[in-house]
Amino acid sequence: MSARYVQVTCSMVERVAADTERYMSLLSVRQKLVASNIANADTPGYHTKDINFQEEFQNAISGTNPTVVETQGLYMKNDGNNVNMDREMRLLSENDMRFSLASNLVRSELKSVRLALDGGGSQS
């Protein structure tokens, strides 16, 4: 009986959670790249790295590692470095907010499942 409950719960959570997990994973990868860009803001010859977020999210099912590309169209400094600190700081906080949104989504999903298991909280 309880095993069945767990199974039902899992499949309920999984639908939304799988997409959100992918989303959060991509955000984590992007966060690492942003951190690399910031760390190398003064490294001669370093080129800004990023992932194509939309495209990688569309590839959700394949489960492959996202492709890292060099961001084009940024101003190149004399030392061959094109890290734009304003862009990186924007991405840093943007990633943070997106991650916050996704984790809140998962949390509310878990909360509603828990609520259903509790019978709408009438018993407690």
Add this chain to the structure above:
Amino acid sequence: MSSSLFGVFSVSSSGMEAQRIRTQLLAENIANAETTRTPEGGPYRRKDAVFTTINPEQPFSSVLDAQMDAMSGVAVREVVVDQSAPQRRYLPGHPDADKDGYVSFPQLNPAQEMVDLMGASSSYQANVAAVSTAKDMIQRSLDLFR
């Protein structure tokens, strides 16, 4: 798929370390702006850090991660010593004056060092911000368990 946010810490800490070394060199330059005597002989020579990208140390098993190549930390590759000719000032009474009465002073501009110092400081802050953001993200993931 690798998605460990812990890698951010090694990248950003390498950035902080590199900027700290740069700050130390800049402080050394400013402190020695008027130094006319060094163990190597002659006036003090300006030092500068040259940065290079490195693969950061990975925590735990993520060494095997294919993603590792995409992440790059930073390290000080070498410290370059300025080889330009020293600044000569006419100070005949100075103990380090040559036979013509000229003293060799370091060829460095404290204003330039200060500007570099501000750059190093803001880069350090940016790395701290990256650490703090990653920390928040990890914390929020952990909060899902509660």
